[in-house]
Amino acid sequence: MSAAVRVRGLTRRYTLKGVLNGVDLDVAPGEFVALLGRSGSGKSTLLRALAGLDHEAEGSGEIEVPERTSVVFQDARLLPWMRLLDNVVLGLSGRDARAQGQRALAEVGLAGRELDWPHELSGGEQQRVALARALVRAPELLLADEPFGALDALTRVKMHALLRRLSEAHDPAVLLVTHDIDEAILLADRIVVLDAGRLSADIAIRSSDRKEQAPIVRERLLDTLSLGAR
Amino acid sequence: MNALTDILPARPAVAPPAAHRLSMEAPARFGLLLGPALLLLYWAVLSVTGFLDPHILPAPWTAVTTAIQLIREGRLQEHLAVSAGRAAAGLLLGSVTGVIFALVSGLTLLGGYVIDGLVQLKRGIPILALIPFMVLWLGIGETMKVAVIATSVFFPIYIQTHTALRAIDLRHVELAETLRLSRWQFLRHVVLPGALPGFLTGLRFGATGAWLALVVVEQLNATSGIGYMVTLARNYAQTDVMLVGLVVYALLGFGSDAAVRILERRALRWRRTLGR
Numbered sequence: 409m410s411a412a413v414r415v416r417g418l419t420r421r422y423t424l425k426g427v428l429n430g431v432d433l434d435v436a437p438g439e440f441v442a443l444l445g446r447s448g449s450g451k452s453t454l455l456r457a458l459a460g461l462d463h464e465a466e467g468s469g470e471i472e473v474p475e476r477t478s479v480v481f482q483d484a485r486l487l488p489w490m491r492l493l494d495n496v497v498l499g500l501s502g503r504d505a506r507a508q509g510q511r512a513l514a515e516v517g518l519a520g521r522e523l524d525w526p527h528e529l530s531g532g533e534q535q536r537v538a539l540a541r542a543l544v545r546a547p548e549l550l551l552a553d554e555p556f557g558a559l560d561a562l563t564r565v566k567m568h569a570l571l572r573r574l575s576e577a578h579d580p581a582v583l584l585v586t587h588d589i590d591e592a593i594l595l596a597d598r599i600v601v602l603d604a605g606r607l608s609a610d611i612a613i614r615s616s617d618r619k620e621q622a623p624i625v626r627e628r629l630l631d632t633l634s635l636g637a638r
Numbered sequence: 639m640n641a642l643t644d645i646l647p648a649r650p651a652v653a654p655p656a657a658h659r660l661s662m663e664a665p666a667r668f669g670l671l672l673g674p675a676l677l678l679l680y681w682a683v684l685s686v687t688g689f690l691d692p693h694i695l696p697a698p699w700t701a702v703t704t705a706i707q708l709i710r711e712g713r714l715q716e717h718l719a720v721s722a723g724r725a726a727a728g729l730l731l732g733s734v735t736g737v738i739f740a741l742v743s744g745l746t747l748l749g750g751y752v753i754d755g756l757v758q759l760k761r762g763i764p765i766l767a768l769i770p771f772m773v774l775w776l777g778i779g780e781t782m783k784v785a786v787i788a789t790s791v792f793f794p795i796y797i798q799t800h801t802a803l804r805a806i807d808l809r810h811v812e813l814a815e816t817l818r819l820s821r822w823q824f825l826r827h828v829v830l831p832g833a834l835p836g837f838l839t840g841l842r843f844g845a846t847g848a849w850l851a852l853v854v855v856e857q858l859n860a861t862s863g864i865g866y867m868v869t870l871a872r873n874y875a876q877t878d879v880m881l882v883g884l885v886v887y888a889l890l891g892f893g894s895d896a897a898v899r900i901l902e903r904r905a906l907r908w909r910r911t912l913g914r
Binding site: 479487499525526 | 817
């Protein structure tokens with residue numbers, strides 16, 4: 409199986425923040441990878457590099473990502489002057505784009521809200537629209553930069569279930585950046601830890617007995633993360 | 639238990655909605671007319687009681703009767719049509735060029751260097767001070783009049799639109815990049831709607847500026863228009879006709895401002911703001 413994502417020797421330098429020092433990473437098609445790390449570990453830098461948003465960075469290395477790549481940001485980033493459906497299908501053309509957009513909105517539980525304005529939605533609902541906007545493009549790779557970081561705990565639990573359901577249904581490769589260990593264990597097939605610009609751990613999780621592995625994996629992750637702290 | 643309920647005041651069964659503290663109540667429909675109405679009342683009282691010499695400022699009803707008379711003679715509407723035509727032509731020309739220049743200067747580096755520098759330089763010169771040159775270049779005909787009005791509209795439109803363009807959220811630009819919008823889609827869905835609030839603010843200033851410029855150019859060798867009517871009346875000391883001209887200007891200014899505000903409210907329905 410050829411990789412969905414292939415990164416070799418990726419180095420990035422910003423004048424102020426975020427440093428990557430030779431990152432190698434492969435993500436298989438359909439694989440759900442959580443990218444874990446403390447603040448300033450470079451995890452967002454890596455994601456922005458994959459998303460092609462790091463114009464100001466200096467650096468070297470190779471990146472291969474699929475043609476169809478969607479990004480979900482920490483904020484929903486809806487255009488406030490567009491109704492929900494227009495936000496979802498923004499940039500899409502084709503006769504059935506709106507029908508697809510409608511279906512995507514229904515998939516995230518917002519059927520019938522096509523004509524609402526973004527400001528009429530709660531934070532969780534807005535993030536669901538952002539998910540619909542990402543998925544309606546049938547991505548081979550979904551990049552998510554702490555997409556639930558700004559949500560309250562209850563909403564986050566619901567969003568975890570939704571994201572898992574959607575990623576199983578659409579089967580894109582997913583790279584989820586998070587600083588939440590439990591979120592990573594709950595959602596991912598594989599957890600990679602980034603520390604000071606290098607990958608410091610790479611742990612696979614069998615989805616068959618996720619619950620049983622959770623304590624062991626958490627222990628290992630905590631070790632890795634706190635070792636880096638010293 | 640009992641002790642507690644004795645101490646705590648009973649909550650009202652139906653809690654009233656919280657009063658506004660920093661936000662404001664929804665405005666009444668015709669609230670904006672209150673100020674003008676008060677002024678009119680003050681003016682009427684002064685006229686009735688004889689404090690106001692009609693040679694200095696005629697009574698409000700004189701303005702009405704004179705206006706009716708002017709309309710009967712067909713003079714008022716004739717002049718008004720000419721004035722409105724000039725203002726509209728200038729407003730349109732100034733708005734279109736203002737937006738185009740703002741887009742070029744806001745979205746291209748070179749355009750920004752060339753245009754914005756010039757505009758900032760020109761801001762120091764009052765438009766009315768340019769009129770002698772405009773007359774020299776364009777003559778004293780309609781071209782000059784429309785050009786002066788368009789110039790006075792151009793600047794507020796340009797400045798406000800340009801400022802709004804520069805303030806477009808970088809996060810929205812990133813979004814456009816990840817959605818792979820084309821340049822045209824980016825312009826249409828992100829840039830133009832993002833700059834619209836600024837443009838509308840500029841349009842309000844521009845509309846006011848258009849009437850101002852109109853007054854000046856119509857007193858400059860014109861043979862028609864409200865300004866001409868007023869100048870003529872001044873030569874014959876017809877204060878009532880002068881007053882009608884003044885009232886017409888006020889109504890036009892007020893009306894155009896209200897029209898832009900309505901346009902603003904329609905176009906910016908997606909916004910939630912303090913003023914609503």
